[in-house]
Amino acid sequence: MEPQYPLAVIIVSYKNEDMSIRFVKEQVSKITTPHKIIIVNNAATSESNQKYASALDADVVGNPSTNKINPDSHIFVLNNPVNSGFAIGNNLGAKFVHKHFHSTYLLFSNNDIRFKNDNVVEELMHKLGSHQEVGIIGPMVRGLNGDYQSPEPYMSFADRFIWIYLSTPFLSKERKRSRFNLDYAEKAREGYHYRVMGSFFMVPAKAYFECGMMDEHTFLYAEEMILSERMLSIGKKTYYDPEVCVIHAHGATIKKSIPSRKMMNIQFNSNAYYYHHYKKVSKLEIAFGKLVYNILYFIKS
Numbered sequence: 001m002e003p004q005y006p007l008a009v010i011i012v013s014y015k016n017e018d019m020s021i022r023f024v025k026e027q028v029s030k031i032t033t034p035h036k037i038i039i040v041n042n043a044a045t046s047e048s049n050q051k052y053a054s055a056l057d058a059d060v061v062g063n064p065s066t067n068k069i070n071p072d073s074h075i076f077v078l079n080n081p082v083n084s085g086f087a088i089g090n091n092l093g094a095k096f097v098h099k100h101f102h103s104t105y106l107l108f109s110n111n112d113i114r115f116k117n118d119n120v121v122e123e124l125m126h127k128l129g130s131h132q133e134v135g136i137i138g139p140m141v142r143g144l145n146g147d148y149q150s151p152e153p154y155m156s157f158a159d160r161f162i163w164i165y166l167s168t169p170f171l172s173k174e175r176k177r178s179r180f181n182l183d184y185a186e187k188a189r190e191g192y193h194y195r196v197m198g199s200f201f202m203v204p205a206k207a208y209f210e211c212g213m214m215d216e217h218t219f220l221y222a223e224e225m226i227l228s229e230r231m232l233s234i235g236k237k238t239y240y241d242p243e244v245c246v247i248h249a250h251g252a253t254i255k256k257s258i259p260s261r262k263m264m265n266i267q268f269n270s271n272a273y274y275y276h277h278y279k280k281v282s283k284l285e286i287a288f289g290k291l292v293y294n295i296l297y298f299i300k301s
Contacts, residue, residue, distance in 0.1 A: 007035035007125065008103040008205075010093035011111055014042040014083055021055045023111040024075065030118045033125060036101055037075040038093040040064075043083040052077045064092050069100055085219035086198075094205070094213060103205055110199040112249040116142075120244040124202045127241050135207040135236025136227060138196025140245040148185035149248055150197035151240040155180070157275040161268070161289035165296050193240045198224035199248045207236050217277075221270040229278045268293050 009028055013020040020039055028037060039058070041048060049060045052075075059073035064080065078092055090108055097103050105125055117123070117139075124137050131137075141150040164180050177183050201224070211230040214223050228238050268290060275281040 003102045003104060005034050005036045005101050006104045007031070007033045007107060007121070008093075008097040008101060008105070009035055009037045009107045009109060010040065010090055010097070011038070011109055012040045012042060012086055012089035012093070013111055015048070016111060017048050017051045017055075020111040021052065023109075023113065024056055027113060027115050028109075030115055031121045032119075033122055036097065036103065038078060038096055039075065040078045040080055040089040040093045042080050042085070042089050044077075044079045044081055049077055049079055061096070064096050065099075067099075071100065086221075087214035087218050087223050088216045090223075091213045091216060094208060098205065098209065105202055106205050106208055107202045108198070108200070110248065113200050114247040114249075116245040116247055117243075120246055121202075123244045124241060127239065128202060128204060131239060133235070133237055134204075134239040135211065135231035135234070136196060136201055136203050136224075136238040137241060138201040138238075140240075140242040141197040141200060141248050142245060143248060143250050148188075149199075149250060150185055150195075151188050151193035151238070152195050153181055153184050154194040157271075157279070157281045157285060157289060160271070162292050165292055188240055188242065190240060190242055192237045194238065195224045195228045196238055196240055197248065198227075199250070200246050203227075203231075207231065207234065210234050211236070215273075217273055218270040219266055221267045222274040223270075226274050226278060229274075264293070 009031070011020055011023065024037060039052060041052065052058045053060050056075045058075040058077045059070050060077045060079060061069060062079050064078040069076065076096070078096060080089065080092060084092070094106055097106065105128060107121060120139050124139060128134055128137050138150055140148070143149055159180060167176065167179065171179060211234045215226045218226065231238065272286045272290070276283065276286060
């Protein structure tokens with residue numbers, strides 16, 4: 001029997017109630033497929049929970065693993081008193097959906113997204129339904145300035161954290177873009193790619209749980225690359241559908257809540273974990289990459 005709510009929308013929010021509320025009211029409201037909305041309130045307070053409850057008529061769940069909920073509620077706020085990060089937060093939301101609604105599809109979205117096409121969710125669901133080998137699907141993602149943010153090819157650790165920086169004095173901008181495939185997203189066509197942007201993507205729930213969900217060793221960044229690897233381990237691929245598009249205010253939330261130096265460290269550590277554990281890059285190479293990365297930050301500062 002098909003679930004009553006075939007789709008669940010999972011949003012991880014950290015000290016940004018206004019943006020999450022606006023996203024739900026202005027964007028998620030465009031979804032026509034029957035769905036439930038799960039807001040994982042990281043570093044939740046009683047005040048932030050109440051704000052969600054009042055603004056969205058949401059059901060605040062004190063313990064995400066509870067057996068008691070109001071199944072008639074449309075929006076649930078999971079009270080998470082600590083800031084668990086992106087991977088753990090999304091997994092909390094997914095587990096909640098699996099326990100109470102058994103939705104067929106899970107949509108993971110940032111709260112700084114705007115639908116350029118109102119039917120973006122329905123289009124992604126349609127493509128997933130007709131491509132059984134797909135484990136992750138994402139639309140075209142563009143920034144506020146029009147830049148293309150998704151999809152991306154695989155890039156080696158050395159290229160991402162060493163050569164792309166060390167080559168700057170020797171390569172023109174055009175040569176650099178060509179050497180490191182920096183215009184890949186702009187030229188990408190519909191089909192299979194290594195990764196899509198983690199700010200807005202959909203998965204079949206069954207495949208998500210079968211592959212082990214997101215790796216909770218990361219706090220922020222590299223989740224979509226790791227999830228691509230985990231999906232590949234069960235024979236599922238990542239698919240890019242440019243027929244629909246969302247606009248992403250990249251970093252709008254993070255820049256307000258995390259200092260740039262700390263953010264750079266988090267980004268590097270998450271990527272180092274991914275490359276070491278999933279791509280078998282040596283700790284020595286990672287240490288050299290970190291040295292280059294830190295020197296770059298010092299020069300830019």
